[in-house]
Amino acid sequence: MKNPYLPYPVRIQEIITETQDRNLKTFKLVFLNPEDEAGFVYMPGQFAELSVAGQGEVPIGIASSPTEKGFLMFTVNRVGRVTTYLHNMKPGDVMGVRGPLGNWYPWEEMKGKNVVIIGGGFAFTTLRSSIVWMLDPAHRKDYGDITVVYGARNPGMLLYKDELVAWEQRDDITMHLTVDATDDPTWKYNVGFVPAVTKEKAPGAENAYAIVCGPPIMIKFTLPVLTDLGFPPERIITSLEMRMKCGIGMCGRCNIGTEYVCKDGPVFSMEKLATLPNEY
């Protein structure tokens, strides 16, 4: 029987500093063993435990798309012990990945529907995975209009800037980039908070799903906007963060009401979240 606690060994292929404050770095990881890679079958929205032997593990959303072969990608905010250590590692270093874990965005259910993606700050990681996945020629026909509202504090804090520019130029996806504020004269996109830009651009709710990931304050103010636009709670999807230690529903850490965020989530509809007890 397989030991579910064992990480797969991976090598850091590339480290990209994403933001101007240098607190967010993207790690491209390649599996050391081809059989591990073949066994790592995932969907956009899932997460994995990044494991640095001697430091510990951190649960991080998978930023690469299953359509991108040969590597996994994670964007990591430097906040604690493990993530700080990770930020100081170098390409070529070896670490571990355990997963994939959790559920994913409802890709089957969303087939034939328009998809509105709303992201804020560094919560854009699994949303990047989702966009790359939907734009793949094998899947693009399965979904209707794709609209993206993505905001950060300022232009330097946006993730995946090259890809954002490339998507901006495509005609099969509508991008609304925004920043809270900027004094950069070359910034040619929106200025304003994500909820306000969502309201202004008013993506249609008809036949549409909204996937919302961002800081709690952004989610709090975006939800009423989506409700006003006509999105019912069962078609507003979000992803939760919790202190997930084991990732397989056995350590009890991420329990919220009847749900374990690690195995029943991290993806939940607003309809489901409304049924959870407000015990905090």
Next chain:
Amino acid sequence: MSQLILWKEDLQQLFHRLQAAYRVIGPLAADGVVGLAELENLSSLPIGHRDRQGPGVYRLENVGDADIFSFVVGPDSVKRFLHPPVQHPYTFRKSRKRLHIASPRAAPQEKPLAFFALRPCDVAALKLLDKVFLESPLKDRRYQAVRDGVFLLAVNCLHPAETCFCHAMQTGPEVRDGFDLSLTELDAGFLVEIGSEKGKEILNGVPTAEATARDAAEKAAKLEASRSRMKRSVPLRALPQVLYNHLEHPRWAETAARCLGCGNCTQVCPTCFCTTAHDHVSLACLAQKEAQWCGSRVRLWDSCFSLNFARVHGGNFRTSRKARYRHWMLHKLAYWIDQFGTPGCVGCGRCITWCPVGIDVTEELEAIAASRNVP
């Protein structure tokens, strides 16, 4: 199910039969409490002992009579053997360019465990732990490896402690299923019930007699007396909704004002299974040239009362003791019902006895359930 009588002097033979095939774990008086440990022989049982328990109180007394099983459960439980407090899911050896990870080697052919005189509440607790560790899509293989060989010799409880409420949780004082053999201590001998083929087989060569209707009546009367001594009640039918309806009941804050947040209740609880994990780095490899680190991943019992339990980057989901006590009780008596179809409490009373300030979970539940009009 056929019922047999085992004379008291023949209990020794049953014990030897078990000892031949199993490592026998049973009640042992040590450090002033009845704990669980490997039993070398039957005479090490705390025969003639009584445990006096109450909220925040435990006293073990030797009254010197010949009753063999007249005590109940101490702070120790079956949990420690199947879900040990410290586990090592893997070991690692790591340099900058290399990472070697290995599952722990299987222990050298150890005998499987037999639990001798396990109480109905602990038999029920084991069934709940099975749900957590074996009915998940990914099984806990260490748990399974130990669990698969386990022999359960249950003893029905005729001398419940003041804190016992298995009757209210419907797990005792008589064990109903999930055991291999069960014993009820009658005046002259033990009434034996066979719960499995394994149980039947272990009785081979152990002298027994057919039980009579009088024996059965004596058992029934003794169990009835045991039930009537358990005064605590639990509004099972109102669960889980009554708790969901009262998340802001003033009682939570009152209890939190008494609670020390020590986590004793979660450590003695036979079903509390939460763990934390960290990497333990050994100094042994530092001297070696190639390896930078070696060590192991360590999984430790944790408690939802510990301050860092729900801490994440940017905040803590349960900063107050009120939130932590409420989460513990809701998990036991509400979420479990929705997650696993049964409460996570077996009524053993350990959390009441071992709470340093004597908080009584049944009293708290009753107080909240009683005032149905308070939001």
